[in-house]
Amino acid sequence: MPRIIGTEIPDNKPLRISFRYIYGIGPKAALELCAKADLDPEARAHTLDEDQIAKLAGILEADYVVEGGLRRQTAQDIARLRDIRCYRGDRHRRGLPCRGQRTQTNARTRKGRKKTVAGKKGVKAK
Template identity: 70%
Template sequence: MPRILGVDIPDNKPIRISLTYIYGVGPHHAKLILEEAGIDGQVRAHTLNEDQLAQLANLIENNYVVEGALRRQIGQNIQRLRDIRSYRGYRHRAGLPCRGQRTKTNARTRKGRKKTVAGKKSIKGAK
């Protein structure tokens, strides 16, 4: 498996797909990177030589924020929202959706598994 910026990319997939295994590089950026490097996107990753891999790594490192630096930047942005006690910061702290979605139903990704709450006890015979 070839390594770019410390990330193992699959060698049996087209390079345009393999580049998306790098955190912060999606399909669109992968296409732009390959155009700038002059590499066909359909070429398999294992067919690239060391110079081409180094060229790709250099382009990504100089032009994009990826991997650890991007994760750190996102974490700092969320921490800033928490520190200034904004609504979005509160939602992050509480583990709830931040972008206006409904939470009466759905929102299970953020809230976790359903917690069953016991129903109200009824007294038999009372009206």
């Protein structure tokens, strides 16, 4: 498996798919990367030689924010929202959806498993 920018990409998948294993590279960026490096998007990753891998790493470092840098930038953005006490920052702090989704039902991914709260017992009038 070739290692590019600290990430192992799969050998026997097309390059346009393999590049998506790098955090921050999606479908469009993968095709752009192939075009900038003069590589066939349908070629397999195991066909790359050392010069091509070095060229790819250079292009990634120069033109894209990926992996640790992107994760750090995202964390800093969220921390800034928390610090300025804006609505989105408060939603991040509470672990709730930030983009206007409903929370009365659904939102289980953000809220976690159900926490059952004991309710009042029904009082029957005679």
